[in-house]
Each structure stands twice: as C-alpha cells, then as structure tokens.
Amino acid sequence: MTKEIFIKRFFLFFALLSIFFLAGIVFVLFKEGISLFTRVNIIDFLFGKSWYPTHTPAEFGILPLILGSLLVTAGALVVAVPLGIGSAIYVSEIAKPGIRDVIKPLLEILAGVPSVVYGFFGMVIFAPFIQNLFNLPTGLTAFTASVILGIMALPTIASIAEDAISSVPVSFKEASLSLGATKWETIVRVIVPSAMSGISTAIILGMGRAIGETMTVLMVAGGSAIIPHTFFQPVRAMTATIAAEMGETVVGSMHYQSLFAIAIVLFMLTLTFNIIADFISQKFKKKMTGGL
Amino acid sequence: MVKRDKVVTKNLNLWFGDNHVLKDVDIGIEENKVTAVIGPSGCGKSTFLRCLNRMNDLIDTTRITGKVLFDGEDVYNNRMDVVDLRRRVGMVFQKPNPFPKSVFENVAYGLRIQGIRYGIHEKVEKALRSAVLWDEVKNRLNISALSLSGGQQQRLCIARALACEPEVILMDEPCSALDPTATAKIEELLFTLKERYTICIVTHNMQQAARVSDYAAFLLLGELVEFNDTNKIFTNPKDKRTEDYITGRFG
Known part of the structure; x- marks a missing residue:
C-alpha cells in the first residue's frame, strides 16, 4: 500500500515538473518584458509601424x-x-x-x-x-x-x-x-x-x-x-x-x-x-x- | 409458382493467401425470400456473403474461382461495374456502423453519391418508414446518428441501405450486437422487407435462422454441407453434421 502511494507520488512529481517549467518560463517572460509597458504604450508597441530599437529616440512598434x-x-x-x-x-x-x-x-x-x-x-x-x-x-x-x-x-x-x-x-x-x-x-x-x-x-x-x-x-x-x-x-x-x-x-x-x-x-x-x-x-x- | 433465383453461386472457391476459405459453394438465393447462412465461427459465412457484393475485393490477398451470378450476370467478370453492383446489392453489417453525420445525412448518403438532388427528403422518409424507424426519429432528423441506441442505429443502417433501392440485401449477423428487444424488431422487419427485397442473412443464432428464414444453408469449414428449406433443415436434416450442429453437439 505504501508502495502504491510512493509510485503515485513519484509520477505526480514528473507530471508537476512540466507545469513547473511552464510556469517558470511564463514568469520570467512577464517579469522581464512587462516593465517595458511602463515606458511604452502597449498600443504603440503592438500597432506601431516602426521598429528602430537602437535609434535615438528609439521606436518599439x-x-x-x-x-x-x-x-x-x-x-x-x-x-x-x-x-x-x-x-x-x-x-x-x-x-x-x-x-x-x-x-x-x-x-x-x-x-x-x-x-x-x-x-x-x-x-x-x-x-x-x-x-x-x-x-x-x-x-x-x-x-x-x-x-x-x-x-x-x-x-x-x-x-x-x-x-x-x-x-x-x-x-x-x-x-x-x-x-x-x-x-x-x-x-x-x-x-x-x-x-x-x-x-x-x-x-x-x-x-x-x-x-x-x-x-x-x-x-x-x-x-x-x-x-x-x-x-x-x-x-x-x-x-x-x-x-x-x-x-x-x-x-x-x-x-x-x-x-x-x-x-x-x-x-x-x-x-x-x-x-x-x-x-x-x-x-x-x-x-x-x-x-x- | 416458378422459383426464381436472384443470386446463384457456382463452384465458388475463395482463398485468402494460402487459406482456402470457401470450397465449391453452390447456392441459389431465391427472389423475395429470406435465405439464412448458418454455421460455426470461422466457417466462411461472412466471407461468402461478402463475395456477393465483392466486398472481399478490399483484401489484397483474395483469390476467387467459380461464378457468382446476379440476375444471370457474373459479378466477377471484367465488365462488371462494382459500384453499380453495390448499389443493387445493399449490405448491413455485424456492428451498427452509421456515419458520424446526422440521421438524415446517413440515409441520404447513398442518394447523394448517386448525384440525386430532388426528392431526397421523400426518399429518406420512405426508407426510414420501411425500416420502422421513422416514428422514433422524425422530430430529430438532425441529431447525430451516433446518439441513437444500438438497435436504432442498426435500423438506421438498414434504412441507409434501403434508400438506394437495392434489389438484394445482405445482412451479416445484423443482430449480434443487439439486445433481445432490438433483435425482435429487426426480425419483424425482415418479414415485411422480403416482400420487396431478396434477403440473405448470415447468423450464428440458430433460433433466429429458424424464425426468419425460408431457406437455410449450413456451412462447415468452407464447405456447403446442406442447403434446403429451413423447415427441413431444422426438423429433418439429411446430413449428420447438420443435425449435430443444430442440436448443439458442437459449434
């Protein structure tokens, strides 16, 4: 019986692992990316027609x-x-x-x-x-x-x-x-x-x-x-x-x-x-x- | 009254690869009668049935000798249009196999592939009535056929075959997946259908063969052991093997 529980947990761990990785990736993406929108309007970002990230002033469309x-x-x-x-x-x-x-x-x-x-x-x-x-x-x-x-x-x-x-x-x-x-x-x-x-x-x-x-x-x-x-x-x-x-x-x-x-x-x-x-x-x- | 055979097989032999499945089978299937093919599992009943509308063509290793005459014409000669043959010889399978489409579209399928555009509704209704399913589905023709019960699905498959107005209907153990009530409905249906169609039914249920058929053919290991009036087969079989089988000594 304890063996059953152990096996169940063992596989649950692997199943949860992929969820953990996904969550980690999403977390990092948002952590690094979201602060851009404090400086660039999200509409300007998504619908801006110019992508000049290294110009001054830079444009992020x-x-x-x-x-x-x-x-x-x-x-x-x-x-x-x-x-x-x-x-x-x-x-x-x-x-x-x-x-x-x-x-x-x-x-x-x-x-x-x-x-x-x-x-x-x-x-x-x-x-x-x-x-x-x-x-x-x-x-x-x-x-x-x-x-x-x-x-x-x-x-x-x-x-x-x-x-x-x-x-x-x-x-x-x-x-x-x-x-x-x-x-x-x-x-x-x-x-x-x-x-x-x-x-x-x-x-x-x-x-x-x-x-x-x-x-x-x-x-x-x-x-x-x-x-x-x-x-x-x-x-x-x-x-x-x-x-x-x-x-x-x-x-x-x-x-x-x-x-x-x-x-x-x-x-x-x-x-x-x-x-x-x-x-x-x-x-x-x-x-x-x-x-x- | 003169007996008229709709389908006749002469010296029909069939091999799947090296496996000799049918051996010199001679049967005449009389018009507007129900002919039952009985025998133990693996005796070649279904294979025999599938010879009549050339469904065995789907298996690459099939080899056939002898003749299958449909209205006197050999269905295995080169000029035979298999598509036309299958329109004239409908088939109902062991397990109900409606398409994953609506009830209506299932019955209309055969008509649509023939390019029929007009009167489809009437023909579908007629086929459903003939299969005694109309009253149960008339208000829900657009629901999925797969949501019907097993017995209803099988009657739908019969209606689907009837819609093409075939001359012969082949039934391959049509009740083996159904409960007794659904089975009784299909058997009742056979009595009305034989007025208009010629029916050949394969069954391993002896009582069913005795109830529904006019003639019965007993196949054993690919050989036709006995073929006679159903009454005679069941009450006074000529061959010892037939007697043993129907009295339940083997099979």
Missing part, C-alpha cells in the same frame, strides 16, 4: 514583425496543408503497402532534418533561384521563407493527419463502399470528415511549428522590419528578431525588455492556437460520439 510572422506562417500553411493532407491520404488510403513502407519513414526523416540545414538550403539554392525566376532585387523574401517553412511543417502535418485518417474505423469505409460509393467518394465524404478532428490538430500544430521556427526565417526571410506589401519582399519575423538582437542588447535596457515583450506576444499567439486546436478537436470528438 512590432506590427511589421507580427505581420512578417503571420505572412510567412500563412504562406507556409498554403504550401504545407494541401501537401501534408494529400500525402496523408495517399499513404493511409491509396498507397500499396510496399510504397507506404518507403514513404512513411522518408517523411519522418524529413521531420528530423535540423532547421539550420533547411535555412542553408534555402539561402544557397532556393533564394537565388527565386531571385532569378521572378527577377527580384533579393531572393530572401517572405515567399522563399514560406516555401521552406512549408516543407518543414509538411511532415508534422502529414504524420499527424495520417494517424487520424488511419484511425477512422474500417466499418465506415465498408459502409460507404457497400452503398456504391467509389474509393474517392469514400475518402472525401466519409474518411476525411471523420478524421477532421485529428486533421485540424495537425494543421494547428503545423502552424505552431511554422510560427515558432527561428533559424530558417532568420536565414531566408530577408530580415527587413517593414510592413510587407507583397510576398516577394524581405520580412522579419518575431522569432528571428529576438534571436538576432538578443545578443546585442544590454540586460535591463528597453531594447532588452522589448524583446521579452515580443516573446510574450509570440507566446500568447501560440497559446491561442493551441486553445483553438483543443476546442476544435473537442468539438469534432463530440460529433464522433454523438455528443454523449
């Missing part, structure tokens, strides 16, 4: 950075969602077992490639290609970053969506086929809708992967903190800003605080995504069980 992050993330999703869901459908429903056994591990390897390698590839090969193709002053653009980030988010989306699609009961598939539906109709009308909870989780997690990615956007997005008007101009994401500037700031300075404040914004954004993902998957789960 992060709208260009937020838009940079969102633009690149949206672009990445445009690339990754169709490819990811398409390959998930192919692997789980269409591919013969032999082909499936090759593609699945390959997708997983794609997920394991370090982001700096993607960044390097994007900088050296893809950016010059884009520059020549569209005749741009620089190949380091939001578009370039979107495509590279999309490829990076692809395995996340594909593998979670694949799990969701494979776990749709065979009985649904059989019911549909027995009613005279073709394989394609079955996929579109029964299998994908039934897997929607998992597929939407896959998309949101892919989105989290893209918006939180630092190294690649630092390397290929171009890095200019101006509000983007097209996909083909350099942008700077929030993550890249923190990574690039943190080393040059004086601890406790306004610039230092403002980078923490950016991290708070980023944290809030990803938190929102996660809550939305959770909400959506709960909603679909209810649908799958008839709301009981």
Whole structure:
C-alpha cells in the first residue's frame, strides 16, 4: 500500500515538473518584458509601424514583425496543408503497402532534418533561384521563407493527419463502399470528415511549428522590419528578431525588455492556437460520439 | 409458382493467401425470400456473403474461382461495374456502423453519391418508414446518428441501405450486437422487407435462422454441407453434421 502511494507520488512529481517549467518560463517572460509597458504604450508597441530599437529616440512598434510572422506562417500553411493532407491520404488510403513502407519513414526523416540545414538550403539554392525566376532585387523574401517553412511543417502535418485518417474505423469505409460509393467518394465524404478532428490538430500544430521556427526565417526571410506589401519582399519575423538582437542588447535596457515583450506576444499567439486546436478537436470528438 | 433465383453461386472457391476459405459453394438465393447462412465461427459465412457484393475485393490477398451470378450476370467478370453492383446489392453489417453525420445525412448518403438532388427528403422518409424507424426519429432528423441506441442505429443502417433501392440485401449477423428487444424488431422487419427485397442473412443464432428464414444453408469449414428449406433443415436434416450442429453437439 505504501508502495502504491510512493509510485503515485513519484509520477505526480514528473507530471508537476512540466507545469513547473511552464510556469517558470511564463514568469520570467512577464517579469522581464512587462516593465517595458511602463515606458511604452502597449498600443504603440503592438500597432506601431516602426521598429528602430537602437535609434535615438528609439521606436518599439512590432506590427511589421507580427505581420512578417503571420505572412510567412500563412504562406507556409498554403504550401504545407494541401501537401501534408494529400500525402496523408495517399499513404493511409491509396498507397500499396510496399510504397507506404518507403514513404512513411522518408517523411519522418524529413521531420528530423535540423532547421539550420533547411535555412542553408534555402539561402544557397532556393533564394537565388527565386531571385532569378521572378527577377527580384533579393531572393530572401517572405515567399522563399514560406516555401521552406512549408516543407518543414509538411511532415508534422502529414504524420499527424495520417494517424487520424488511419484511425477512422474500417466499418465506415465498408459502409460507404457497400452503398456504391467509389474509393474517392469514400475518402472525401466519409474518411476525411471523420478524421477532421485529428486533421485540424495537425494543421494547428503545423502552424505552431511554422510560427515558432527561428533559424530558417532568420536565414531566408530577408530580415527587413517593414510592413510587407507583397510576398516577394524581405520580412522579419518575431522569432528571428529576438534571436538576432538578443545578443546585442544590454540586460535591463528597453531594447532588452522589448524583446521579452515580443516573446510574450509570440507566446500568447501560440497559446491561442493551441486553445483553438483543443476546442476544435473537442468539438469534432463530440460529433464522433454523438455528443454523449 | 416458378422459383426464381436472384443470386446463384457456382463452384465458388475463395482463398485468402494460402487459406482456402470457401470450397465449391453452390447456392441459389431465391427472389423475395429470406435465405439464412448458418454455421460455426470461422466457417466462411461472412466471407461468402461478402463475395456477393465483392466486398472481399478490399483484401489484397483474395483469390476467387467459380461464378457468382446476379440476375444471370457474373459479378466477377471484367465488365462488371462494382459500384453499380453495390448499389443493387445493399449490405448491413455485424456492428451498427452509421456515419458520424446526422440521421438524415446517413440515409441520404447513398442518394447523394448517386448525384440525386430532388426528392431526397421523400426518399429518406420512405426508407426510414420501411425500416420502422421513422416514428422514433422524425422530430430529430438532425441529431447525430451516433446518439441513437444500438438497435436504432442498426435500423438506421438498414434504412441507409434501403434508400438506394437495392434489389438484394445482405445482412451479416445484423443482430449480434443487439439486445433481445432490438433483435425482435429487426426480425419483424425482415418479414415485411422480403416482400420487396431478396434477403440473405448470415447468423450464428440458430433460433433466429429458424424464425426468419425460408431457406437455410449450413456451412462447415468452407464447405456447403446442406442447403434446403429451413423447415427441413431444422426438423429433418439429411446430413449428420447438420443435425449435430443444430442440436448443439458442437459449434
């Protein structure tokens, strides 16, 4: 009996540990970042159009950075969602077992490639290609970053969506086929809708992967903190800003605080995504069980 | 009256890989009658049923010889349109498997994939009435099918099959997951359905086969041991093995 209690406490400790780390991170973020708002209006911070942290007078408007992050993330999703869901459908429903056994591990390897390698590839090969193709002053653009980030988010989306699609009961598939539906109709009308909870989780997690990615956007997005008007101009994401500037700031300075404040914004954004993902998957789960 | 067989199998053999599951099965399933296929677990009953609408195609290692004639046409010949075949041969499965959609959309599914746009409401109502489910769901057609009880779900699956206006309905142990009351409702339903449809039902419940069927086929290890009027099978079986099985000596 005492052993039972010991084991219970032991695992409770580990469970609490992750909560402790999360709380610690949030605490530090807010401790370092929040005092910026005693000196800079929060509206000016969020919606200011100029990011000149080292000028005098300094300006701390992060709208260009937020838009940079969102633009690149949206672009990445445009690339990754169709490819990811398409390959998930192919692997789980269409591919013969032999082909499936090759593609699945390959997708997983794609997920394991370090982001700096993607960044390097994007900088050296893809950016010059884009520059020549569209005749741009620089190949380091939001578009370039979107495509590279999309490829990076692809395995996340594909593998979670694949799990969701494979776990749709065979009985649904059989019911549909027995009613005279073709394989394609079955996929579109029964299998994908039934897997929607998992597929939407896959998309949101892919989105989290893209918006939180630092190294690649630092390397290929171009890095200019101006509000983007097209996909083909350099942008700077929030993550890249923190990574690039943190080393040059004086601890406790306004610039230092403002980078923490950016991290708070980023944290809030990803938190929102996660809550939305959770909400959506709960909603679909209810649908799958008839709301009981 | 001349007997007319809707579906006929001739020397039907089936293998899953090296496993010889059906051996020279010859059965004629008469129009507007209920034919029951009985036998112990693993004797190939469900596999036999799934040959009739080619659901075994889903398993890669399936190999079939012999013939399955549907209105005289071999369903395994190359010109056979499997999609069309499955529209004409509906199926109800062992475990109720409604889609995670509304009651209405479940029944409308087969119509929608056929591209039917008009009169869906009437057809859904008709199918639900035929499956004796209409009165229970008419005021809540938009609720999720998964919130219905097991028996209601199975009748919904029957309605879903009926909505496509099939000629034959295959039932694969449709009551095995249901309680006695729900089972009784489905059995009652079979009596009215056979006026319009040809029914082939697989069951391992002997009493059920005796109650609902006109003909019964006894399968044992993939072989058709005996096929006759249900009355004769149950009161005066010709084969010793049939007698042993129905009297409960094995199985």
